[in-house]
Amino acid sequence: MQDGRNVVAGDAVRGGIDEEREVLRHSTAHVLAQAVTDLWPGARFAIGPPIEDGFYYDFELPDGERFSDDDLPRIEARMREIIAEDQPFVREEHSIEEALAIFAAQPYKREIIEGVGRQAGLDEAAGDHDGSAIVSTYRNSDSFVDLCRGPHVASTGRLGHFRLLRVAGAYWRGDEHRQQLQRIYGTAFESSDALEAHLQRLAEAERRDHRRLGAELDLFSFPSEIGSGLPVFHPKGGLVVKLMEDASRARHEAAGYDFVNTPHITKSELFEISGHLDWFAEGMFPPMELDEGHRYYLKPMNCPFHILIYRSSQRSYRELPLRLFEFGTVYRYEKSGVVHGLTRVRGMTQDDAHIFCTRTQMAAELHDILGFVLDMLRDYGLDDFYVELSTRPERKAVGTDEEWEEATEALRQSALGRGLELRLDEGGGAFYGPKISVQARDAIGRTWQVSTVQLDFQLPQRFGLEYVGADNSRRRPVMIHRALFGTVERFLAILIEHYAGALPTWLAPLQVAVLPVRDVHETYALEVASRMRSEGLRVEMDPATEPLGARIRRHKLAKVPYIAVVGDEDVAGGTLGLNRRGADKPERGVLVDDVVSAVRTEVASHGSPGASITGRP
């Protein structure tokens, strides 16, 4: 798989209310700029657009001064004064020359104005403009005017339900070689209720943060002695990973994949042939010098290894499609500032497969892969998807037009054939082939890029892959890269956030905790636990060394699906008291067998503790 990870995408749904919000957010951004220029005379301001959940504005303070988070309350206070003054947003129009004069002290604004002027010149040359370039400004006081296309609210008094959130660095025009500005992020809504609701959503996302839950649930950690972006999985996290991998292997076996294994390091030669050293070198760890100057690299991708397995013998069309699967651990040198929890790491394990097939098999294979992907994602409670189709990049691309057309069409048909919403990512493909990526929405509506399926025209050619066709001629196979989890690490992070740490029963490290009320019940508790264990449940007995309430609390915090309590009544009746995760009240007098069958049912269906076992309230 070329790449299985990506950043969180926002929800892109837009409606009428969003247009209103854009206007008020944009207007609030103007007020922010005004407040900053009031507090730091001479501050330069760059751009301040509305964004998904709010707005930002980029600044450069005079004399190299910098904002810190502590400045936000002051700025907010000044913004509230401006809002209280109810200043009108007055639109004015100016020629390019006038505008350049107005913004004489604002180099970023001048650059934008000059850009508008240049574009107008081009349009004129193209004949679709009269050449009289005009820019608009919005003035809301004698001292503050901003270059802006608009529209804006009528006056600052219409604003007010906003919050400044953080200060961050940002490059001018997004170019890392240019001036780095400081960006202030904020959010704004039409009512305090809507603002509060949004702040609640932010708090909810924070509550679900896998880095925090991972530590609380004792799943994994990032020892600094090992290095940035290099996680270790603790016994509980390791168990969850094992369960995921077991389930994945079972599915792959059923779907006709072959299992392979490849090393973590290789001589440079392999990545010279594959081309990775030409176009991926900066994403790779530097080489180790061994054996008289041979350079060995940690692998950033598995594909070249799988290709060598393909090439290890002469292939017949009868062997195709050949599907080679591996949990392949790869290492990538991510820049220090981008490492993030389990979603952006430097060492990761991909559920990676490479499928070699004929061109005529390609469409059917893609169709099957997509079905395979969706089935697997549904195993993990992800059932709301859309698919992004990334097409040929404009600049460089290998492969013929016909190949691109055929492959892109095959990808499109595979998505449509599954009834999936398709979004086009024009020119977003890799130079070596188009791809589709499956985006899944989680429990709180965020979308994550998970699986990717990618056609590759380059590697079969570079490695000279062939198979012998029915007519005894040598042909080049088509190669499909695909990862379903993407990476195990990242997928686990998504699951933790999706389930807010309350993993479904089949993935829960501990499924049942058995708690004797007093130590005299311990023998019976052990019997219950051992009975459950013999039925394949993951169960532990927690002895009565502390009060029952304390033990219950500990297991509730650990999000254990079932907490069984056994006391006098249960010893007498061969039952237990059951505290199901998510239920407000415990059930008494439950039969052990009923718990066993409930857990087994949930494991089979990949569910979580559901309705009452006994049917009683």
Added chain:
RNA sequence: GCCGGUGUGGCGCAGUCGGUAGCGCAGACGACUUGUAAUCGUCAGGUCGUGGGUUCGAUUCCCACCGCCGGCUCCA
């Protein structure tokens, strides 16, 4: 990599305007024997991220590096 912030016992935090540190949880031990979200007590645990520098003296000030957090860039 860049900008800003941050780093105090396993975890969450306090503190020292420069005179080598405290709390809660967790841990160990003891008592308590508990019917559904924290029983009580005792004890132990930190060269205050690392390395330099300033100083009579640095955890506190300065510099560099490392880690982490928020962004930018990147994410083939």
